[in-house]
Amino acid sequence: MLKNDLLLRTLRGEATERTPVWMMRQAGRYLPDYRKLKEKYSFFERCQRPELAAGITIQPVDQVGVDAAIIFSDILVVPQAMGMEVQMVENKGPILPDPIKQYSDLHKLHRPDVEEKLGYVFDALRLTKKELDGRVPLIGFAGAPWTLLCYMVQGKGSKTFDEAKAFCYTQPETAHALLQMITDTTIAYLKGQVRAGADVVQIFDSWGGLLSPGDFENLSLRYIRQIVAALKEEVLTIIFAKGAWHGLSAMAATGADGLGIDWCHTPESARNWAGPDITLQGNFDPAKLLSPIPVIRKEVTEMLNAFGGRRHIANLGHGILPNVPVDHARAFVDTVKDHQYR
Amino acid sequence: MLKNDLLLRTLRGEATERTPVWMMRQAGRYLPDYRKLKEKYSFFERCQRPELAAGITIQPVDQVGVDAAIIFSDILVVPQAMGMEVQMVENKGPILPDPIKQYSDLHKLHRPDVEEKLGYVFDALRLTKKELDGRVPLIGFAGAPWTLLCYMVQGKGSKTFDEAKAFCYTQPETAHALLQMITDTTIAYLKGQVRAGADVVQIFDSWGGLLSPGDFENLSLRYIRQIVAALKEEVLTIIFAKGAWHGLSAMAATGADGLGIDWCHTPESARNWAGPDITLQGNFDPAKLLSPIPVIRKEVTEMLNAFGGRRHIANLGHGILPNVPVDHARAFVDTVKDHQYR
Numbered sequence: 082m083l084k085n086d087l088l089l090r091t092l093r094g095e096a097t098e099r100t101p102v103w104m105m106r107q108a109g110r111y112l113p114d115y116r117k118l119k120e121k122y123s124f125f126e127r128c129q130r131p132e133l134a135a136g137i138t139i140q141p142v143d144q145v146g147v148d149a150a151i152i153f154s155d156i157l158v159v160p161q162a163m164g165m166e167v168q169m170v171e172n173k174g175p176i177l178p179d180p181i182k183q184y185s186d187l188h189k190l191h192r193p194d195v196e197e198k199l200g201y202v203f204d205a206l207r208l209t210k211k212e213l214d215g216r217v218p219l220i221g222f223a224g225a226p227w228t229l230l231c232y233m234v235q236g237k238g239s240k241t242f243d244e245a246k247a248f249c250y251t252q253p254e255t256a257h258a259l260l261q262m263i264t265d266t267t268i269a270y271l272k273g274q275v276r277a278g279a280d281v282v283q284i285f286d287s288w289g290g291l292l293s294p295g296d297f298e299n300l301s302l303r304y305i306r307q308i309v310a311a312l313k314e315e316v317l318t319i320i321f322a323k324g325a326w327h328g329l330s331a332m333a334a335t336g337a338d339g340l341g342i343d344w345c346h347t348p349e350s351a352r353n354w355a356g357p358d359i360t361l362q363g364n365f366d367p368a369k370l371l372s373p374i375p376v377i378r379k380e381v382t383e384m385l386n387a388f389g390g391r392r393h394i395a396n397l398g399h400g401i402l403p404n405v406p407v408d409h410a411r412a413f414v415d416t417v418k419d420h421q422y423r
Numbered sequence: 424m425l426k427n428d429l430l431l432r433t434l435r436g437e438a439t440e441r442t443p444v445w446m447m448r449q450a451g452r453y454l455p456d457y458r459k460l461k462e463k464y465s466f467f468e469r470c471q472r473p474e475l476a477a478g479i480t481i482q483p484v485d486q487v488g489v490d491a492a493i494i495f496s497d498i499l500v501v502p503q504a505m506g507m508e509v510q511m512v513e514n515k516g517p518i519l520p521d522p523i524k525q526y527s528d529l530h531k532l533h534r535p536d537v538e539e540k541l542g543y544v545f546d547a548l549r550l551t552k553k554e555l556d557g558r559v560p561l562i563g564f565a566g567a568p569w570t571l572l573c574y575m576v577q578g579k580g581s582k583t584f585d586e587a588k589a590f591c592y593t594q595p596e597t598a599h600a601l602l603q604m605i606t607d608t609t610i611a612y613l614k615g616q617v618r619a620g621a622d623v624v625q626i627f628d629s630w631g632g633l634l635s636p637g638d639f640e641n642l643s644l645r646y647i648r649q650i651v652a653a654l655k656e657e658v659l660t661i662i663f664a665k666g667a668w669h670g671l672s673a674m675a676a677t678g679a680d681g682l683g684i685d686w687c688h689t690p691e692s693a694r695n696w697a698g699p700d701i702t703l704q705g706n707f708d709p710a711k712l713l714s715p716i717p718v719i720r721k722e723v724t725e726m727l728n729a730f731g732g733r734r735h736i737a738n739l740g741h742g743i744l745p746n747v748p749v750d751h752a753r754a755f756v757d758t759v760k761d762h763q764y765r
Binding site: 240241242243246247250251290292293294296324325326327344345346347350366367368369371372373376402404 | 582583584585588589592593632634635636638666667668669686687688689692708709710711713714715718744746
């Protein structure tokens with residue numbers, strides 16, 4: 082039994098005594114205890130050793146007071162489990178040295194047995210669940226197929242992911258075969274996360290905003306829709322497609338329980354497009370946590386009032402930045418917890 | 424007298440025999456003749472020597488057949504003229520080694536005599552005008568004050584420009600003093616460009632899309648509005664704020680003659696928000712020029728039909744990518760020129 086199930090009730094559309102709050106990337110570099118572990122263990126050691134991943138996952142629950150834990154991991158564990166090499170290069174981001182460029186490259190990939198290849202994530206979820214002891218719900222996650230394709234084809238981060246797009250435009254059949262392989266793997270992976278104790282799963286489409294509305298539907302949303310449909314009966318789902326403002330009402334129609342929104346929406350415009358029957362999550366500008374604390378308090382209060390306290394999960398509009406002081410993160414969380422709606 | 428004034432008539436809202444076409448960054452790295460000059464001369468030599476800048480400006484008119492020339496230069500010549508050092512580092516983008524961090528740093532800056540500090544741009548415009556000999560109109564440009572502040576404070580490119588934002592959130596008075604200095608300089612600079620022969624000026628707000636709607640109004644649009652108002656009687660103006668989809672109707676209300684739009688809008692949504700009384704410019708996904716030529720033709724045709732041939736300038740939704748084959752750029756331009764509206 083959960084002692085704090087605000088997040089789950091809000092996703093189900095139930096009225097709650099206050100607005101739940103968590104922060105994307107809350108288990109991360111702005112926390113000194115995380116940075117200490119980072120000095121000692123490589124990125125994938127931190128993901129793969131359940132006691133490290135569980136400890137990192139719980140840090141922001143203990144230290145910042147968020148209403149949910151999100152498992153410490155990375156979206157690129159899925160391409161890795163499918164057979165690709167993924168290197169995490171400090172201050173440079175991920176490198177996939179042998180990217181997918183043509184149809185014959187798909188033979189390098191396989192649909193993995195997720196228990197075998199990604200069992201360490203499930204172990205971390207089980208251990209976290211045990212250590213949380215019902216304090217807050219636990220969120221699992223995966224990357225959206227389009228975002229994973231971006232890395233698998235481009236081979237590294239990019240402002241435009243032009244090579245990934247060119248791959249889709251010049252070899253659409255290969256692109257769709259790859260997207261379907263990623264989708265199938267992701268469904269199996271997320272079902273495993275649910276079996277291991279995830280109360281909610283979030284799908285991160287970090288690069289959905291690079292696509293035109295037509296391409297977003299064709300290359301991203303149709304696969305997200307499959308994932309949501311496959312998970313719908315088992316778990317609460319949240320979609321977050323950064324920058325894909327035009328897709329909000331189509332995303333709401335997938336049957337997901339929640340939609341992450343970034344700070345380019347006003348709460349009013351987001352609600353208007355998404356309709357009344359879905360929970361909205363967001364949308365504080367992460368850079369605004371670099372403001373003085375009184376400014377943070379004032380702007381968080383304005384955001385909360387604009388969302389109006391119904392079907393809203395307070396969060397940032399993207400991941401917390403590594404240079405945010407911990408007391409600023411706490412001011413964000415505390416302002417939400419103390420808020421009285423007018 | 425201009426032999427081809429399609430761009431100007433379209434901006435004025437007059438009916439034209441066909442849709443004009445040009446491409447942002449059309450004078451640039453995808454052209455082999457440009458790359459040859461790049462090997463021989465540094466970036467700022469190419470900007471500062473009028474015969475080089477004019478030659479580069481005219482290359483796409485001769486080689487790709489666009490309906491307008493845009494002067495070869497860079498938005499960072501303004502911070503440079505205001506007293507900041509700007510280095511262009513190959514494959515890394517601009518570096519400003521001594522960025523603005525606090526109020527006292529503003530004393531390093533001055534409102535320059537634009538004829539003295541930026542006269543080389545005016546010389547390049549005059550020479551280009553002469554060499555074009557009325558073939559097509561000549562576009563001048565400047566960066567929006569917010570985008571210039573981003574570089575002047577962050578000191579380099581960034582995905583989030585979090586330090587620039589933090590500067591604005593923690594030192595708003597200093598930020599507004601800086602934005603006003605940039606605005607005043609930009610107005611003088613663009614007036615100089617008009618005297619030197621620019622038929623149209625475009626304001627590039629490359630980082631407008633990083634701001635929330637409230638911050639976009641406060642930190643960006645209010646200064647763009649001043650610039651448009653100051654230029655209105657002298658020249659046709661186009662605003663392009665990449666990613667600032669929510670600001671489209673406010674931008675249309677500035678009195679600008681044209682609005683650049685990116686590919687996250689559909690032509691229909693952009694027209695809907697901007698209203699009928701302004702010309703729209705865009706909005707082909709630059710990565711789509713990496714598609715096979717038949718795909719380019721098909722998608723450009725769809726775009727043209729969606730805009731409907733009224734108050735539309737065909738363009739990309741951002742700068743052309745350096746890896747686009749020249750014949751693909753030509754296919755884009757030719758498809759527009761040959762198009763018959765249904």
